[in-house]
Amino acid sequence: MTTAAPAILLTPGPLTTRLETRQAMLRDWGSRDEAFIALTAEMRRRLLALAGGGDSHAAVPLQGSGTFIVEATIATLVGPADHLLVLVNGAYGERIAAIARRLGRRVDVLTWEEDQPVSPASVDRALAENPAITHVALVHCETTTGLLNPLAEIAALTSRHGKALLVDAMSSFGALPIDLKAHPVAAVMASSNKCLEGVPGLGFALIERRTLAAAKGNCPSLSLDLHDQWQGFETNGQWRFTPPVQVVAALVAALRQLEAEGDPPARLRRYRANFDTLAAGMAEMGFRLFLDAAVQAPIIATFHSPAEPWFRFDGFYRALAGRGFLIYPGKLSRADSFRIGCIGAIEPADFQRLLEAIAAIVDEMKTA
The missing domain is CATH 3.90.1150.10 (Aspartate Aminotransferase, domain 1)
Structure with a gap:
């Protein structure tokens, strides 16, 4: 046969992966074992290094798809009294707005056609006209079309206005430039199964430590609370709930391959x-x-x-x-x-x- x-x-x-990535999933791991704790620590360290996170940000992984980490980040960082502005030129910007509304957060939307990038001038004007806005959400590469939005320009102007920028980098992280040292971003969200060339099942957010610390108690969900997830990693290096151990192993293998590629x-x-x-x-x-x-x-x-x-x-x-x-x-x-x-x-x-x-x-x- x-x-x-x-x-x-x-x-x-999901996308085509290397044999070494798939082979990494052949081993069983104890989630509380020292070897797996070390694997998780390597994964978090490598993810931060890819974006220049250094000491300013923390890598907080979460079980689930990219949408899970987007919802968890919004639920954790955008509090009940906050006001989110979502910049939309595709389906994934619309999804961010839908998530925030479902969470009961106050949401405004700026919209462009699907073939047009987000306009920094329009965002600048909206922030000047509405000082109540506390957070801005941007999709870096809108997977609806492949359109690249101007991350550096939006990061600069949100910083000037004193707003926290949340970046959906699902289809850009690991390939397109993201430099947290150069551009002030409160949180970058991505997943294991796109440019990192891992397998599906894990999302992660790189979040400013001071922003995470201030977010205690915001999240209405137990399992999606990234503040508590972060505290668990900081305390003992362990996941709060059963981790996708084989997915973590595959992602670490893929991250090592990314380094070897250059x-x-x-x-x-x-x-x-x-x-x-x-x-x-x-x-x-x-x-x-x-x-x-x-x-x-x-x-x-x-x-x-x-x-x-x-x-x-x-x-x-x-x-x-x-x-x-x-x-x-x-x-x-x-x-x-x-x-x-x-x-x-x-x-x-x-x-x-x-x-x-x-x-x-x-x-x-x-x-x-």
Whole structure:
């Protein structure tokens, strides 16, 4: 009996991982054992180092997906008397606002079109007009489209206004530059299964220690309270509740591989080579990118679906899956589209093979 080769995941996560990452999950760990406590400490230390967190921030991991850590961070840091401004130009900014409303927090939203970056001038004006705002939330790379928002500029102006900036860096952390020494950010939220190339099941926040200390009692949830989670790590190095031990082991293996690759700058170069290969080849076949090059991050590419009657996404998806490539449907509110991820343990050669498959599928669809 033969086994089919595993599919290449061209998605924003879960994504294709290295063999060493998967092998790290073959061992069982005691969650209170000294070896696992040391593994958790290494993970937290490496995560902080990637963003220059140093002594100013603490890494607080949490079981669950990226959305879990976003909800936990908002619930912990945005108190009942606080006022959150959410900067929205995609589905994940909208999700932050929805989470804050569900928590009963006071929320305002500034909205841009899905192909437009957040405007620092508009944010500056909103903060000047409403001094009651205490926190601002920004999605660094909006996974809806692959759009890159101006983190450095937003961090500078929120600091000038005395507001705490919360950054959803799910699809940027580990590749795109994030420097907590250079840019004042109260919290950066990300997960194990995107640019870090780990497996799903763990989110984390890098939070200013003084901000965490002041957040005691804010969170209405027991399991999502990042202040108490942090205190547990600071006290004995242990998780408060059963940790995803194999996911932690896989993430540490992936973080070691990231260092061996050359840290985020080297990973970004590989992802950019992936994106450039994909974009050039798709353009030759007549596919149009949704975003302007000036705001496109090399994380995920959103393409307009061809308007011609021969194109049906479901058939396109199934044909690609049959050839070993899994992509994502579009997530735009106003245009038919599909998305192809450029991250994970994949190389430009994989995208050359993808392009050959797409060319063959397009020919088949046109002549069907």
